[in-house]
Amino acid sequence: MQTPSPSARPHVVIIGCGFGGLEAARKLQRADVDVTVIDKTNHHLFQPLLYQVATAGLAAPSIAAPVRALFRKQANVTTLLAEVTGIDPAARTVQLADGSQVAYDHLIVAAGATHSYFGHDEWAPAAPGLKTLADAFEIRRRVLMSFETAETTADPERRRALLTFVVIxxxxxxxxxxxxxxxxxxxxxxxxxxRIDPGSAQVLLVEGGPRVLQAMPESLSQKALEQLERLGVEVRLNARVTAIDNAGLEVQTGGGPDGAPLQSYRIPSSCVVWAAGVAASPLGRLLGNATGVECDRAGRIKVEPDLSLAGHPEISVVGDLAAAMSHAPGKPPKPVPGVSPGAKQAGRAAAANILRRLAGQPTVPFRYADYGNLATIGRNSAVVDLGTPFGPLRFSGRPAWLFWLFAHAYFLIGFRNRVVVMWDWASAYWSFQRNARVVADVQGRSES
Amino acid sequence: MQTPSPSARPHVVIIGCGFGGLEAARKLQRADVDVTVIDKTNHHLFQPLLYQVATAGLAAPSIAAPVRALFRKQANVTTLLAEVTGIDPAARTVQLADGSQVAYDHLIVAAGATHSYFGHDEWAPAAPGLKTLADAFEIRRRVLMSFETAETTADPERRRALLTFVVIxxxxxxxxxxxxxxxxxxxxxxxxxxRIDPGSAQVLLVEGGPRVLQAMPESLSQKALEQLERLGVEVRLNARVTAIDNAGLEVQTGGGPDGAPLQSYRIPSSCVVWAAGVAASPLGRLLGNATGVECDRAGRIKVEPDLSLAGHPEISVVGDLAAAMSHAPGKPPKPVPGVSPGAKQAGRAAAANILRRLAGQPTVPFRYADYGNLATIGRNSAVVDLGTPFGPLRFSGRPAWLFWLFAHAYFLIGFRNRVVVMWDWASAYWSFQRNARVVADVQGRSES
Incomplete structure (x- = not known):
């Protein structure tokens, strides 16, 4: 069916309820507009903690809040669980997979990113990535089942492959x-x-570049490397993956300008996780083709300073789908990083610009407030790089880990989640246990 | 590979780590035996709360504890995640799906039950039952997606079917x-x-017999019926299901000795849940064929008073797989009901009898201690029937509900689970919210 605007008020349609879409909708809470939020899942996902669902530390509901419940008290929001298959900028409609259309006056596209295998989509079955809850369950299943199968496997070679975990x-x-x-x-x-000693398992981290956490300053990359090795991770830098199959992967090193010889070797492994590439949602190129706006190599669409599309001020793109720049007065524009604060700020900014347009005011260029960068590595291990008025503040180890922990718990959506997550973390810390070691379907048709 | 007993000590193999198998293994904690626990999942499931996972009230990890972790400190237990495909009583071996065998000196079969469609297995896709976590996720998906699809459906008839939930x-x-x-x-x-009013949804409870909760005294069945109707459930008694498909089901009433006319009608529904029949695991008949011991109509194998099989004192069967009798001195034997206390007590009793045999003592008949029966219905609604030395104590409504709540939280495995479940229940009670409204895969290839 055709979905008209529920009233005569301007209709703002938001595609995607990740960080960008959610913040945009919230920004419109008191505005005299109708908002329709379309997402292809029923939940907003707190992606920074998705790896904890994959590694059996948290239950899925702890990091996923029902989209509908988030907008229960925001009367101007209608939620649709639907997949967007097309956008018609001329007709100002969004096409859904069920054949219906949604008309918009203003559109915010916040469809995010998926993982990219750099043209090797055939690697996907052997090396799942981590973007959705279904991904996390599949990785959890593979990790736990590798140990289980190793316990009942007599062949030492196969056992070794089962106990070799590779993260790319x-x-x-x-x-x-x-x-x-x-x-x-x-x-x-x-x-x-x-029968097996799980402690004998090998965890390899394979990276094509010369250091880990390349978005961090080099000193923190070094700290992170040391902490990884202390936890028992074997890090292989400057190692390019050339093939992946169900039995393992092939890695190439050397051949670079430093004159190291070109070498190739194979790592037998039954459990490979893909954390290497990110590509924008296909909606980026689709929108690019429909509007004539350029996309970058990762499929992100180039936006104007105010986050709208050239020639289409009624369409804004935010988050991982946008190749956006931050415009600080008197400074050259800087790319906005693909992190959750970037998406949240852009979501709010795009919504604010829609309100400005509705009020007949000029829009404002987006300026990204960079509060810093942090990454966790494991128990008592993290690195933090904060921007302060006095210059950068960098620290690592347990203080950084505690900082990461409270920052993430603080930003979790929903009070229930926070309490349960803090409880799970506290009990995991003291007991070394993980509270979600559950595989609903050991055969892995995908699951819980 | 052939799995011999890890040492020269007697080897007790336990098939299934539900209530019966878990208690049997624990009872053997200090015994001079080796124990191997075989389960086809990686978790012990607290089945009395499985319906709360299906109805999005609890996350799966809250009611599922990893089998391995439960036996971490019990050094004489080896855990195998494997499916048992056969038992050879002559050779005293258990066959696994991967082709390997496990030899036993004593065997406890606690493989439980599955749902039975009374010869209509073709109903299964349209009316999933509720025995495993995968079942619960599938039902959760169907329930939540029915409301979602109704919201985007214009056809009033289809919308009505989407908002009609039938429990059989x-x-x-x-x-x-x-x-x-x-x-x-x-x-x-x-x-x-x-667009829709979820409150207009119809919930039908279809029962072939003349009352709800037939294992309860009639007065409590009546109380339960009243509480169900107060919650808005439409109860159809003496209604036999004659057909189920993806669009609904057919129900027949009357034709009985009371002279009511035979009538047949159709209920259009997109979400049907099967809670009608239980059948023993196929291992029951398999074991019956191999030992010549009889099975009852539900496929449960008949056991001797000490829970062993006639002619095979080294094999015991407990829980839902056994047609067991309780032997109180001076009273006629009574069937043991298929409830978790029955399985737990029988598990302990079977293990104790193995220890007696090893010590050269005679085994002891099983006596089921019946502490009563309780069932919950919904918020502030439950019925309790307790046996006390002064006669039965029966109550319903909020006191019964509180009793049910604390009893179930108390018996939950693992401290973490208890705390998180109590937290989820408390917040659900005050907010009317449910904390696990997450569908990982809306297309339903099965999931979390």
């Missing part, structure tokens, strides 16, 4: 995954198996 | 499901939809 990509997600996997092997499962 | 079978699970579904429709989702 040493960005924040890859570093968190690798550190946590090492913790699971060394601590969580200690003493639970009778 | 008014035993404890059916009553809990129906009561909770009514609560979700009337309270949890109130105010969250803009």
């Amino acid at each position: 990509g040493a960005g924040p997600t890859g570093v968190e995954m690798a550190g946590t996997l090492a913790e699971i092997a060394k601590h969580t499962l200690a003493g639970e198996f009778r | 079978g008014a035993g404890p699970t059916g009553v809990e499901m129906a009561g909770t579904l009514a609560e979700i429709a009337k309270h949890t989702l109130a105010g969250e939809f803009r």
Whole structure:
């Protein structure tokens, strides 16, 4: 069916209820507009903690809040659980997978990103990425089932492959995954198996670049590397993945300007996690084609300083789908990083600009307030890089870890989640246990 | 591979780590035996609260504890995640799905039950039952997606079918499901939809017999019926299901000795839950064929007073897989009901009899201590029937509900679970919200 604006008020349609979409809708709370939020899942996902669902530390409901419940008290929001298959900027309509259309006066596209295999989509079954709850459950299943299968496997070679965990990509997600996997092997499962020693499991972190956490200053990359190694993670830098299959992967090193010889070797592994590449949602290119606006190599669409599209001031794009720049007065524009504060700020800014347009005022360029960067690695291990008026404040180890912990618990959506997550973390810290070691379907048709 | 007993000590193999298997293994904690626990999942499931996972009140990890972690400190237990495909009483081995075998000196079979469609297995896709976490996730998905789809459906007939929820079978699970579904429709989702009124949803409880909770005394059945109707559940008694498909079900009434006319009608519904029939695990008949011991109509194998099999004192069967009798001195034997206390007591008794045999002592007949029966219906609604030395103590309503609540929280495995469950229940009670309204995969390839 055709969905008209529920009233004569301007109709703002928001595609995606991640950080960007949620903040945009909230910004419009008291505005005299109708808002329709369209998401293809029923929940807003707190993605910074998704790796903890994948590593059995948290239950899914702790980091996922029903979209509908978030807007229960915001009467001007209608929620649609639907997949967007197209946007028609000329007709100002959004097409849904069920064949229906939603008309808009203003559109905010916040459809986010998915993982990218750099043209090797055939790697996906052997090396799942981590973007959705379903992804997290699949990785959780693979990790736990690797230990289980190793316990009943007599062949030492196969057992070795089952106890070799490989994380590809040493960005924040890859570093968190690798550190946590090492913790699971060394601590969580200690003493639970009778035939294998889970502590003998190998956790490899394979990175194509010369250091981990490349978005961080070099000194913190070094700290993170040391902490990873202390947790038992083997880090392979300057190592490019050239093939992945169900039995393992192939890695190439050298051949660069430093003159190191080109070498290739194979790592047998039954559990490979992809944390290397991110690509914008396909809606980016679709919108680019429809409006004639350029996309960058990662599929992100280029936006104007006010986050709208050139020639289409009624369409804004925020979050991981946008190639956006931050415009501080008197400084050259800087790219906005693909982190949650960037998406949240842009969501609010795009909504504010819509309100300005409705009031007949000029829009304002987006300025990203960068409060810094932080990444956790494992128990008592993290790195923090804060911007302060007195210059950067950098620290690592346990203080950084505590900072990370409270920052993430603070930003979690919903009071219930915060309490349960803090409880789970506290009990995990003291007991070395993880509270969500549940596989609903060991055969893995995908699951809980 | 062949799994021999890890030492020269007697090897006790336990199939299934539900209530019966878990208690049996624990009873053997200090015994000079080796124990191998085989389960086809990685978790012990607290089944009395499974309906709360299905109705989005609890996260799966709250009611599921990893089997391995439960036995971490019990050094004589080896855990195997494996499916048992056969038992060879002559060779005293258990066959696993991967082709390997496990030899035993003593065997406790506690493989439990599954749902039975009374010869209509073709109904299963349209009316999932509730025995495993995967079942619970599937029902959660169907319930939540029915409301979501109704919100985007214009056709009033289809919308009505989407908002008609049918639970078949008014035993404890059916009553809990129906009561909770009514609560979700009337309270949890109130105010969250803009096009449909979730409160207009119909929840039907269809029962073939003349009353709900037939294991309860008639006065409590009547109380339960009143409480169900107060919550908004429409109860159809003496109504036999004759067909189920994806669009609804057919129900027949009358034709009985009371002279009521035979009538047949159709209920259009997109969400049907099967809570009517239980059948023993197929291992029952398999074991019956191999030992020549008889099974009853539900596939439960008949056991001797000491829970062993006739002619095979080294094999015991406990829990829902056993047709067991309780032997109180001076009283005629009484069937043991298929409830968790029955399985737990039988598990302990079977293990104790193994220890007696090892010590050269005679085994002891099983005596079931019946502390009563309780069932919850919904907010402030439950019925309790306790046996006391002064006769039965029966109560219903809020006191019964509080009693049910604390009893279930008390018996939950693991301290973490108890705290998180109590927190979820308390917040749900005050806010009318449910904390696990998450569907990981809206397309439903099965999930979390």
